[in-house]
Amino acid sequence: MKVKVSQIIIPKIQRPYAQGRLDGVCTYIRNTLLNEMFENFKTDEIFDFNFIYGIVRPSNDEYVMELLDGQQRMTTLFLVYWYIANCELTEDEEENKVIRDALHRFVYETRSTSTVFCHKLASYRIDLSGQTPSKVIRQAKWYFKSFDRDSTITAMLTMLDAIHERYINQDNKALYTKLANIQFYVKSLGFFNLSEELYIKMNARGLQLSPFENFKADLTNYIGGIDYPPFKEQVPLYCKDSEEQVEFHFNFSVKLDAKWIDIFWRKGFENFDASYMSFFSRFFACKYIISTKDIINDRDMRQDSTLRKIYTDAESRTEANEYLGFQEFKSILTNHPEYVLTLDKVLDTFYQYDFKDSKKAIYEMLVPTWEKPSLEGDDFYSNINTKMTHIKLITFGAVIEFIEAFKSFDTEAFKQWMRIVWNVVENTNIDSLTPVSSLIRKFSAIIHSIAKRLSDGDSFYYALSLWKEDNTDERENRALLEEVLKASRIAENDEWLPIFEDAEKHPYFRGMVMFFYKEGMSLSDYQHSLSLAKDMFDESGISPAYRQDHLLIRAIASQFVTWDDIRNRFITERAETNKY
Known part of the structure; x- marks a missing residue:
């Protein structure tokens, strides 16, 4: 009317x-x-x-x-x-x-x-x-x-x-x-x-314009004003009982306030704008790292001014209620306007699988399996009360890339993907933005490769087992190579999967469970060795029975027959005072 x-x-x-x-x-x-x-x-x-x-x-x-x-x-x-x-x-x-x-x-x-x-x-x-x-x-x-x-x-x-x-x-x-x-x-x-x-x-956003309100206005103005055909396509208006068709860019602006806001609102309105803004800062940080892989190497990411503005300094700006301005985000979108489509898909997925009906399919996967007994999940993506870390940014990037890579969200595939992500992250030394950049880029390449092979009819683990064939990087992450090896065994016989999953939950192994594996090892032999390894280690390291009289370390040392065997190795245990 x-x-x-x-x-x-x-x-x-x-x-x-x-x-x-x-x-x-x-x-x-x-x-x-x-x-x-x-x-x-x-x-x-x-x-x-x-x-x-x-x-x-x-x-x-x-x-x-x-x-x-x-x-x-x-x-x-x-x-x-x-x-x-x-x-x-x-x-x-x-x-x-x-x-x-x-x-x-x-x-x-x-x-x-x-x-x-x-x-x-x-x-x-x-x-x-x-x-x-x-x-x-x-x-x-x-x-x-x-x-x-x-x-x-x-x-x-x-x-x-x-x-x-x-x-x-x-x-x-x-x-x-x-x-x-x-x-x-x-x-x-x-x-x-x-x-x-x-x-x-x-x-409910307070008396002055919040950084997110300014960002939202700039973002919606930008996508409504550029000549990018997908933004002009007619889509169903997100509204109750509405059958009206509107252009994508208008529907996007409506969903910002009418739909996705619920994801950030559930913790209360006191800081939901700041959480909303942090989500976008972290999203664009991940996308910036991926989009510049052929321009900026991982090492130089530590001093990169753009990444510092949109990510490193973003947390303090949020606390101070300061707005960076839209220029840095605009520069990214000018080269990659399709990132808005990814944003639309990612936020819809979080809403559908993490907010609506309290499914929490993503939330539950944002902690590794070995922390499940103590932590139900982590909502750092929508809650600024949870401290942001390098590890969480990598994890967030892996989630974004998974959602982008697949036409629809498969909860079982996502569960297996996050299992791999946590195993690699836990067993990689992440001490600066260099490994952060490396892993975000690596995970993006891997999951898009897997998604392509799945569309051709391959299974998830078979697709991962072929990563070395798809990858030209000679210096591969050691933890990732272990996941590729595990994937090849699971692709041969899916009975390996629950065995690996059980082993990875060990609080000391934390995902790395091939240190006692031998090439071609049978499933039964692996299970036997796993039972022995579980007996030798507890969550603190060497278990008491094998720590007494340094029994396990002496057994390991007895296997070395030349000085080259122990060169650059440190055979010790955490409980040892004089570790040198």
């Missing part, structure tokens, strides 16, 4: 206007937006304000829209129209009357003072000869001192001064005709039965 919207309302539940605030984040947003807008005024091109959407409801004999998303941009647009109309149109001109009438239909309900201010400003005319708008407006008879205590009003005055500064430095002082070039798309969600809970979630 099509209706004419006669009024736009900023409802009480919305946060105050923030683009006029003086903190670093809001100043960056204000300057960027106004610089782009006034630069666009020099041309006849459309200035895209992207989508605004909200709930349309009847009011008397008319319809009004309560904004869910777009409050900041619409408020700035209200101020730009007011300023230019004030400077360029006379009171009697018909265009002035049309604009003033429209401005009166923009209603701010966040506070009663905001409501009164916007109503008064809509019809107010001032002379700006040599003075700033804020100074003149504060001297108006209708301006109450209490207005200074309303953060929305003070932010609006700051924005008007910023608009004024750019206008007086603009060569062209006839910008009224350019205002029509500022365009946006309007989408009503009022007829799609979105719950009030969504409304609350979208507006």
Whole structure:
């Protein structure tokens, strides 16, 4: 049903206007937006304000829209129209009357003072000869001192001064005709039965724009504005009971606020924006490492400035509520716009298999099997209260690449993939971003190789067993080579799998269970050797019976017959005081 919207309302539940605030984040947003807008005024091109959407409801004999998303941009647009109309149109001109009438239909309900201010400003005319708008407006008879205590009003005055500064430095002082070039798309969600809970979630982000809100606006503006065919494809709108088709980029923006937000909201709204932002920082860190594999070597990743900005420094920026800006992310997406499609797929998968119906299929696999008795799972991907580490970034990258590589999410294949990932990670020395980069790139290559072979009809483990044939890297990870060897035995006889899985759970072996394996060893011989090895070691190292009188170490030492056998080897045990 099509209706004419006669009024736009900023409802009480919305946060105050923030683009006029003086903190670093809001100043960056204000300057960027106004610089782009006034630069666009020099041309006849459309200035895209992207989508605004909200709930349309009847009011008397008319319809009004309560904004869910777009409050900041619409408020700035209200101020730009007011300023230019004030400077360029006379009171009697018909265009002035049309604009003033429209401005009166923009209603701010966040506070009663905001409501009164916007109503008064809509019809107010001032002379700006040599003075700033804020100074003149504060001297108006209708301006109450209490207005200074309303953060929305003070932010609006700051924005008007910023608009004024750019206008007086603009060569062209006839910008009224350019205002029509500022365009946006309007989408009503009022007829799609979105719950009030969504409304609350979208507006529970505190009094100022969070880094994630700024990032979200930049990201949705970017994907809505570039000429990339998949972003323009028609897809079903994510909304309850809706059969409407919309372009992918709009549906993506709706899911950011209407669907995926639930993944991060489940811990409560106090820091869900920060968790959301951290998810994107970590996602792009992994993708940046993978996308630069032919440009930046693993060793140089330790000093790479881009990775430092989007990952290493991101955690501290989150705590300080600072926004990096979109340039680094834009640079990645310019070369790889398909990463947005991966994002869409990854977040949908997390929602479907980890949030919806509390399945937690991914969550449960984010700790290794030998830690299962003490840890149920790890939700570091959606919870900033869980400390981020290099190991977790590698694991997150492995999850992303698995989801991307397969057309659909297979929980059993994912379980086996994460088993391999944890075995390799646990048995690799990860002391800097060099091994982090190496493993993220390695896992990406492996899982895409496996996925391709599976699409050709091969089994998971047979595909992994062929990795050495698919790989040209001469310096292969030792732990990975062990997994390839295990895969070859499982591909021959799947009875090996539960035996390996049981062995890998040992709290001391932690995934590396081929140290007693001999080439061509039978399953029964392996099980016998495993039972002996389990007896010799406990979670602390050598078990007491074999530690007494250094029995196991003496037995090992007795097998060496030349000095070369023990050169560069350290035969000791953790409990030994004089290890040297």
